[in-house]
Amino acid sequence: xxxxxxxxxxxxxxxxxxxxxxxxxxVERQLKKEGFVRLFMEQDWGLDNGGKYYVVHNxxxxxxxxxxxxxxxxxxxxIAAAHTxxxxxxxxxxxxxxxxxxxxxxxxxxxxxxxxxxxxxxxxAAGRVVLRSDSIFEPKVHLVDxxxxxxxxxxxxxxxxxxxxxxxxxxxxxxxxxxLGITEEESGEEFFRKCLxxxxxxxxxxxxxxxxxxxxxxxxxxxxxxxxxxSSPRLDNLTxxxxxxxGLISGKRDRGFQVAAFxxxxxxxxxxxxxxxxxxxxxxxxxxxxxxxxxREKFFETFSKSMLLSVDVGHALHPNKADKNDLTxxxxxxxxxxxxxxxxxxxxxxxxxxxxxxxMCEAEGIPYQKFVNRSDGTSGSTLGSIASAFLPVKTVDLGxxxxxxxxxxxxxxxxxxxxxxRALTAFYSL
Ligand code: ZN
Numbered sequence: 457x458x459x460x461x462x463x464x465x466x467x468x469x470x471x472x473x474x475x476x477x478x479x480x481x482x483v484e485r486q487l488k489k490e491g492f493v494r495l496f497m498e499q500d501w502g503l504d505n506g507g508k509y510y511v512v513h514n515x516x517x518x519x520x521x522x523x524x525x526x527x528x529x530x531x532x533x534x535i536a537a538a539h540t541x542x543x544x545x546x547x548x549x550x551x552x553x554x555x556x557x558x559x560x561x562x563x564x565x566x567x568x569x570x571x572x573x574x575x576x577x578x579x580x581a582a583g584r585v586v587l588r589s590d591s592i593f594e595p596k597v598h599l600v601d602x603x604x605x606x607x608x609x610x611x612x613x614x615x616x617x618x619x620x621x622x623x624x625x626x627x628x629x630x631x632x633x634x635x636l637g638i639t640e641e642e643s644g645e646e647f648f649r650k651c652l653x654x655x656x657x658x659x660x661x662x663x664x665x666x667x668x669x670x671x672x673x674x675x676x677x678x679x680x681x682x683x684x685x686x687s688s689p690r691l692d693n694l695t696x697x698x699x700x701x702x703g704l705i706s707g708k709r710d711r712g713f714q715v716a717a718f719x720x721x722x723x724x725x726x727x728x729x730x731x732x733x734x735x736x737x738x739x740x741x742x743x744x745x746x747x748x749x750x751x752r753e754k755f756f757e758t759f760s761k762s763m764l765l766s767v768d769v770g771h772a773l774h775p776n777k778a779d780k781n782d783l784t785x786x787x788x789x790x791x792x793x794x795x796x797x798x799x800x801x802x803x804x805x806x807x808x809x810x811x812x813x814x815x816m817c818e819a820e821g822i823p824y825q826k827f828v829n830r831s832d833g834t835s836g837s838t839l840g841s842i843a844s845a846f847l848p849v850k851t852v853d854l855g856x857x858x859x860x861x862x863x864x865x866x867x868x869x870x871x872x873x874x875x876x877x878r879a880l881t882a883f884y885s886l
Contacts, residue, residue: 460870460873460874462698462699462702462873462874462876462877463678463686463870463873463874465698465702466676466686466688466691466694466695466698466873467675467676467686467688469482469694469697469698470675470676470688470689470690470691470694471675471676473540473690473694473697474580474582474601474669474671475516475582475583475584475599475601475667475668475669475671476516476540476541476720477515477516477582477583477584477599477667478582478599478601479516479540479541479694479697479718480512480515480516480517480518480540480718480720481599482697483518483520483540483697483701483718484510484512484518486701486702486705487508487510487520487701487705490508490705491508492508492509492510492520493507493508493509493510494509494510494511494512495509495510495511496511497511497513497743500747501743501744501747502747503523503744503747503748504523505523505524505525505526505527506523506524506525507522507523508520508521508522508523509521509522509523511740513730513736514720514729514730515584515597515599516540516541516584516720516730517540517717517718517719517720517730517731517736518540518717518718519715519716519717519718519736519737519740520701520704520715520716520718521713521714521715521716521740521744522704522707522713522714522884523713523744524709524710524711524712524713524714525710526710526711527711527712527713528711529748529750529754529758530757530758530761531711531712531713531758531761532712532713532758532759532761532762532763533712533713533715533741533758533759533762533763533849534709534712534713534714534715534762534763534883534884535715535716535717535737535741535762535763535764535765535847535849536700536703536704536715536716536717536764536765536766536767536880536883536884537700537716537717537718537719537732537737537764537765537766537767537839537840537843538693538696538697538699538700538716538717538718538719538767538768539693539696539697539718539719539720539721539722539723539726539732539768539839540693540697540718540719540720541566541567541720541721541722541723541724542567542690542692542693542694542723543565543566543567543568543569543723543862544565544566544567544569544574544669544670544671544864545563545564545565545566545569545574545579545632545634545669545670546563546564546565546566546667546668546669546670547561547562547563547581547648547666547668547669547670548562548563548564549665550562551563551648552645552646552647552648552649553633554639554641554642554643554644554645557638557639557640558635558637558638558639559635559636559637559638559639559647560633560634560635560636561607561633561634561636561648562633563632563633563634563670564628564629565628565632566669566723566724567723567724567862568723568836568862569862569864570860570862570863570864571626571628571631571632572624572626573860573863573864573865574609574632574672574864575609575610575611576608576609576610576611577608577609577672577673577674577864578605578608578672578673578674579605579606579607579608579609579634579670579671579672579673580601580602580603580604580605580606580607580670580671580673581600581601581602581606581607581668581669581670581671582599582600582601582602582668582669582671583599583600583666583667583668583669584597584598584599584600584666584667584668585597585598585599585600585652585656585663585665585666585668586598586663586664586665586666587656587658587662587663587664588661588662588663588664595664598656598658600652600655600656600666600668602655603673604673605673606636607634607635607636607670608634608635609631609632609633609634609635610635634670636648646660649663652666652668671689671690672689672690672864672865674688674689674864674865675688676688676689676691678870679867680870683870684789684790684869684870684871685789685790685867685868685869685870686867686868686869686870686873687865687866687867688865688866688868689864689865689866690866691769691856691858691866691867691868692768692769692858692861692862692866693722693767693768693769693855695769695855695856695858695868695872695873695876696767696768696769696855696856696876697718698873698877699767699873699876699877699879699880700716700718700767700880701716702877702880702881703716703877703879703880703881703883703884704716704880704884706877706881706884706885707880707881707883707884707885708884708885709884709885709886713741713744713758714884715737715740715741717732717736717737717843719731719732719736719839719843722768722838722839725842726839726842726843727842731839731842732839732842732843732846733839733842733843733845733846734846735846737843737846737847738759738846738847741755741758741759741847742755745758759847759849760849762847762849762850763809763812763849763850763851763852764804764840764843764844764847764849764850764851764852765813765851765852765853765854765880765883766803766804766838766839766840766841766843766844766851766852766853766854767854767855767876767880768838768839768840768853768855769855769856769857769858769861769866769868770787770794770796770827770854770855770856770857770858771787771827771857771858771859771861772787772788772789772794772857772858772859772868772869773786773787773788774859780830780833781830782827782828782829782830782831783830785825785826785827785828786825787825787826787827787857788825788857788869789857789858789859789867789868789869789872790869790870790871790872791823791825791857791869791872792822792823792824792825792872792875793817793822793823793824793825793854793855793856793857793872793875793876793879794824794825794826794827794854794855794856794857795810795813795814795824795825795826795827795852795853795854796826796827796828796838796853796854796855797810797826797827797828797853798828798829798837801841802829802834802836802837802838802841803837803838803840803841803853804838804840804841804843804844804851804852804853805840805851805852805853806850806851808850809850809851809852810852812850812852813852813854813879816879816882816883816886817879817882819882819886820878820879820882822875822878822879822882823875824854824879825857827857838853840852840853854879855876856868856869856872856873856875856876857869857872
């Protein structure tokens with residue numbers, strides 16, 4: 457199988473998208489190349505028919521939109537949303553630990569990581585650092601990515617831990633501390649602050665605060681006899697970020713507003729100021745109409761005809777654990793995008809909205825599968841149901857099927873990426 461451009465672009469995004477801030481910066485770079493113009497919430501917007509725009513919110517969320525060339529009032533919003541964050545480890549303030557000749561970092565677990573997959577990996581750190589400035593309310597913000605692996609969390613040898621293959625519980629505070637150095641010092645040295653300052657070419661005392669995550673520096677790889685799999689860190693949810701970005705750029709709809717929303721904090725529940733459970737998206741949509749001189753009534757008219765795709769990975773059937781799957785709905789890697797449904801609305805889906813997507817996929821020749829949980833199990837939720845509570849429009853949850861979700865390395869079908877991009881392109885074109 458030849459790798460298509462979308463799968464190749466996904467792997468580049470995995471390499472560059474090492475924190476929610478870096479994922480957002482990647483999206484911004486793609487949009488800028490295509491002539492999208494950045495808008496600021498604190499300035500007036502002058503929008504034009506046929507225009508392409510985006511807003512960045514708090515560095516890790518971004519909303520982009522295009523205005524139809526032949527815009528008519530009464531046209532709708534077509535919205536697709538994906539998340540920029542992923543489970544992992546976050547560095548705490550004052551993180552330096554010196555113990556028995558080793559230097560370690562104090563970290564906390566972010567989101568629902570499979571902890572044992574983080575052991576024995578080459579780890580690096582990336583995120584946002586805030587430095588002292590001359591203006592109290594405007595500290596300086598820098599993105600940082602060390603790129604080079606410099607930390608690891610070593611496993612305990614089987615000889616010392618004879619039950620390791622029966623499954624071992626890892627304590628989130630004491631078992632997940634990465635080691636990054638050997639020292640003669642007793643304690644008290646701010647070795648991480650100094651290393652961060654060197655990386656930023658700043659003075660250690662000017663570092664006020666940061667949001668830094670550890671990430672697996674492994675690169676993505678094509679696997680399988682015919683390269684039918686992609687094995688890579690951060691597939692949840694960079695597959696969707698790539699597809700929504702590329703779909704918006706390629707979309708051809710000349711009516712209405714095509715909107716792509718990228719939210720942080722999905723892995724911790726979305727109910728934050730930069731999450732899908734904020735008024736951010738509905739505020740931006742209302743602002744679009746206000747800048748066209750239309751009021752709240754027109755806004756409600758427009759959004760009542762609108763549609764939302766919540767784009768996120770789904771669970772594929774595991775060949776060694778098929779009994780974990782639903783009895784009659786089986787998602788297989790590489791067999792098409794998956795539409796996720798749950799009567800409990802963990803996935804925000806209704807039958808009319810699903811029918812729209814089925815008709816769209818059939819018109820475009822895009823294979824799709826349906827996912828539902830076993831009735832005696834649950835498998836998490838997405839930002840769809842949360843976003844659609846704020847924006848009560850027709851909503852579908854869809855994405856590529858995945859194995860090993862929330863492992864530090866996940867597995868998907870190579871062919872599904874290009875199908876997801878085609879689905880998003882069709883959504884923004886038809
Ligand atoms: Zn996800």
